[in-house]
Amino acid sequence: MTHDARSALLRAALDAAARGWHVFPLRPGTKRPALHGEASCPRTGACAAGHRKWEQRATTDPDRIRTAWSRAAFNVGIATGPSGLVVVDLDMPKPEDDADTPSGVTSFHALCERTGRAVPTTRTVRTPSGGKHLYFTVPSGVRLPSTKGTLAKKIDTRAWGGYVVAAGSITPAGPYEATDGSVAAPLPSWLLSILKSAPKPVQAPSVAVTAQSRRYADTALADETRNVTTAQHGGREAALFRAARALGRFIAWGDLPRSAVEDALQGAGEAAGLTASECRSTLRSALNWSIAHNQQRRETA
Numbered sequence: 001m002t003h004d005a006r007s008a009l010l011r012a013a014l015d016a017a018a019r020g021w022h023v024f025p026l027r028p029g030t031k032r033p034a035l036h037g038e039a040s041c042p043r044t045g046a047c048a049a050g051h052r053k054w055e056q057r058a059t060t061d062p063d064r065i066r067t068a069w070s071r072a073a074f075n076v077g078i079a080t081g082p083s084g085l086v087v088v089d090l091d092m093p094k095p096e097d098d099a100d101t102p103s104g105v106t107s108f109h110a111l112c113e114r115t116g117r118a119v120p121t122t123r124t125v126r127t128p129s130g131g132k133h134l135y136f137t138v139p140s141g142v143r144l145p146s147t148k149g150t151l152a153k154k155i156d157t158r159a160w161g162g163y164v165v166a167a168g169s170i171t172p173a174g175p176y177e178a179t180d181g182s183v184a185a186p187l188p189s190w191l192l193s194i195l196k197s198a199p200k201p202v203q204a205p206s207v208a209v210t211a212q213s214r215r216y217a218d219t220a221l222a223d224e225t226r227n228v229t230t231a232q233h234g235g236r237e238a239a240l241f242r243a244a245r246a247l248g249r250f251i252a253w254g255d256l257p258r259s260a261v262e263d264a265l266q267g268a269g270e271a272a273g274l275t276a277s278e279c280r281s282t283l284r285s286a287l288n289w290s291i292a293h294n295q296q297r298r299e300t301a
Contacts, residue, residue, distance in 0.1 A: 005170070006073040012168025013065050013076045019184075021083040022058035023065060024163075025074035029172060031165050032263070034074055054163065055079045075169035081160030086144055086187050086195065088134040089156040089164070095277045096284070104131055104154035111152050115190055122185035125167045128174030133164055136187035144195050148258070157195060161257070217255035221247060221264055228268035236272045240265060240279060241286045248290020258287065 013023045025034040033054040058079035059065065068074065080087050090104030102110070112119045123135040138144060138159070146162035149155065158164050165171075167178040187195075224243035231239035243265055250256040262283055269279035 010069040017060040022079045024054045024058040024077045026077045028073045076166035077163045080158045086136045087158040087164045090132040091154045092129045092131045096281045107152035124180040135184035217250040225264045225268045240269045244286030245290045248287045249294035252291045252294040
């Protein structure tokens with residue numbers, strides 16, 4: 001990465017911070033947090049580490065940002081919750097989706113039409129896949145969770161516990177580019193109403209159990225990711241399947257966000273030599289099974 005590219009990413013981080021959005025570094029060329037101890041993180045969701053260090057450390061301080069981005073050409077993550085944002089993520093269909101699966105943009109326009117609302121105009125960032133991120137501000141004092149599929153197919157939202165990749169960031173698939181509006185509009189009241197009624201994340205029984213469970217879950221995630229990465233030819237898909245089965249219980253128990261497990265194992269599977277579509281298909285079936293069969297949380301770690 002050239003010095004000019006690093007400077008451009010620093011400018012992107014400072015621009016976001018100037019808007020009051022809390023930023024943190026993502027590994028160069030990726031969507032994963034670069035903070036120490038968070039080796040495996042989601043494409044836009046919560047961190048693999050249960051404590052979400054990136055959400056705690058995200059900042060608007062220009063001096064801290066300059067210091068961080070002086071070290072490498074980091075992509076820019078925006079912690080949506082601390083930034084007072086909800087970002088509506090309109091995704092594109094994946095190769096393994098049904099042929100008639102609509103894009104997130106199509107689903108969102110249909111949702112607006114069904115509710116008799118105009119498609120809102122706000123700051124929009126185009127993702128490398130052709131999807132869109134719609135930025136909205138949240139009323140003061142309102143704390144919304146991130147959601148997956150609550151609004152419609154191929155529509156997720158990033159709020160507390162989530163993050164998005166900022167405009168100006170670049171991945172091998174392409175850049176994140178702002179296309180419409182420089183200002184994030186207030187979240188429409190009808191969308192706010194839907195998201196306020198979304199299911200809340202599973203609450204752990206106690207602080208002590210939470211800390212111990214998350215440490216155990218983080219260790220398991222690291223171990224299973226390593227097992228998949230080092231799997232030999234002929235056993236790679238089986239290793240990925242076993243890892244997903246093993247880690248799905250931590251998703252069911254609320255110790256790990258699904259997006260974190262999916263991203264960690266997706267990256268490990270591809271590193272081992274599997275195709276992206278092979279990884280996604282295996283992960284989806286194995287995680288769905290494990291989550292469905294592990295709804296009862298263990299009493300001890």
